[in-house]
Amino acid sequence: MPPTFDNRKIMVIYVLGGPGAGKGTQCGRLVEDFGFCHLSAGDLLRAEQNREGSNYGDLIRTCIREGNIVPMEVTVKLLQNAMEATLKEGRPGDGWANGKGRFLVDGFPRKMDQALKFDEEVCLASMVVFFQTTEEVMLKRLLKRGETSGREDDNVESIKKRFHTYKDQTMPVIHYYAKQGKVAEIDSTASVEVVHKEASTLVKKLFAAQGTPA
Numbered sequence: 001m002p003p004t005f006d007n008r009k010i011m012v013i014y015v016l017g018g019p020g021a022g023k024g025t026q027c028g029r030l031v032e033d034f035g036f037c038h039l040s041a042g043d044l045l046r047a048e049q050n051r052e053g054s055n056y057g058d059l060i061r062t063c064i065r066e067g068n069i070v071p072m073e074v075t076v077k078l079l080q081n082a083m084e085a086t087l088k089e090g091r092p093g094d095g096w097a098n099g100k101g102r103f104l105v106d107g108f109p110r111k112m113d114q115a116l117k118f119d120e121e122v123c124l125a126s127m128v129v130f131f132q133t134t135e136e137v138m139l140k141r142l143l144k145r146g147e148t149s150g151r152e153d154d155n156v157e158s159i160k161k162r163f164h165t166y167k168d169q170t171m172p173v174i175h176y177y178a179k180q181g182k183v184a185e186i187d188s189t190a191s192v193e194v195v196h197k198e199a200s201t202l203v204k205k206l207f208a209a210q211g212t213p214a
């Protein structure tokens with residue numbers, strides 16, 4: 001069976017990096033530049049956790065607090081449903097005309113099993129944008145974010161667990177795509193503006209390589 005979405009029409013860019021590296025912030029900026037639909041795996045999971053009648057609320061809550069990976073069946077399905085809903089709804093702009101679409105899939109895939117499943121069954125991703133900085137920088141950003149985010153995992157104990165999961169489970173995913181020449185690494189230690197410039201240039205290059213108008 002081919003994937004649900006044809007990657008010649010639907011562009012998927014995975015956005016990876018450690019917790020607090022700046023993925024969500026930069027995705028927001030790339031949405032403004034290129035009209036992407038930004039799907040954050042973490043946001044979708046938090047919404048599902050809080051959805052009345054969800055069978056997965058407790059499972060997701062525990063995984064998030066412990067910094068663990070939520071089982072792929074749940075995460076991949078949520079992403080696929082969100083893509084289907086977005087395409088059904090439609091969006092303005094050339095990137096969404098004639099059955100086309102462009103998605104930034106943020107915080108995904110965080111583990112090899114979800115990478116393989118999504119590429120094979122949902123949509124083959126074009127590239128991985130990898131935001132890289134030190135744990136020291138990420139910790140500082142997350143603790144600052146924790147002052148207002150209300151997130152149960154923006155505390156030192158959960159953050160340490162998230163760093164461990166990232167190194168253990170997510171770095172192998174980045175290495176896997178790097179071997180395929182699909183990873184573009186960006187140092188996200190600099191200011192939001194500087195990082196954004198680099199990310200935007202990179203996406204423009206991808207569009208040019210694919211013959212897609214930005």
Ligand code: ADP
Nearest residue numbers: 019020021022023024025141145188190191192
């Ligand atoms: P992620 O999605 O990777 O977990 P966020 O985009 O939520 O990270 O960023 C984590 C925190 O750091 C947020 O409070 C954000 O405002 C801040 N932040 C993001 N990028 C930068 C940057 N380049 N410089 C300083 N702070 C940043």
Ligand code: AMP
Nearest residue numbers: 041042063064067068069070107108110
């Ligand atoms: P984030 O919002 O990206 O910081 O993610 C917060 C938490 O949600 C993570 O620590 C995981 O527990 C869970 N999560 C986010 N993305 C995924 C994913 N791709 N697969 C499984 N769990 C995820």
